[in-house]
Amino acid sequence: MIDLAKLRVAVQQELDDYPVPPPRHPDLVGSALPAEWFERGLAEMREALVExxxxxxxxxxxxxxxxxxxxxxxxxxxxxxHVIALDIEGDEFELFFRSDDALHSMNVRGDAVGCFLAR
Structure with a gap:
């Protein structure tokens, strides 16, 4: 079974350690998003955290x-x-949308912060 208290600490640590802006992947093209975009997204995630x-x-x-x-x-x-949740079976975070009182996968997976920023 999953330890929800440890999960909360791990997500908070990931959020606290997230670099602003993150390192740019060398294969990306176009203009990089400004640091303010990431700062705003991280602030929104802090407000969205739940037990x-x-x-x-x-x-x-x-x-x-x-x-x-x-x-x-x-x-x-x-x-x-939008909701960010750990897929317990897949052991990976994922972005979900709420519709008809259910959570539906958006097939965006990875770290918790990255999934939140992908909304």
Whole structure:
């Protein structure tokens, strides 16, 4: 079972350690986002942090052509349409949108901060 207290500490540490702006990937093209964009996103995430809790989320299984649900641990909720949660089975953070009183995967996975900034 997942330790929600440890998860909360880990997410807070990731948020506190996030570099502003993060290092630019050498293969990226175009203009870099300004540091202010990242600072604003990090401030929004700090406000969106919640005490982690376990709930169900929905994915679309393209092989089976059906929706499947499994448990996730929610760590941030922007009180709008987006939630960041740890996919407990996949052991990776993911961006979800709230619709019809359910959480649906947006297939954006990675670190908690990166998923939040991808909203």
């Amino acid at each position: 982690p809790y376990v709930t169900e989320a929905v994915w679309f299984d393209s092989v089976a052509q059906q929706q499947v649900s499994r448990p996730v641990a929610v760590v941030a909720d922007d009180q709008g349409a």
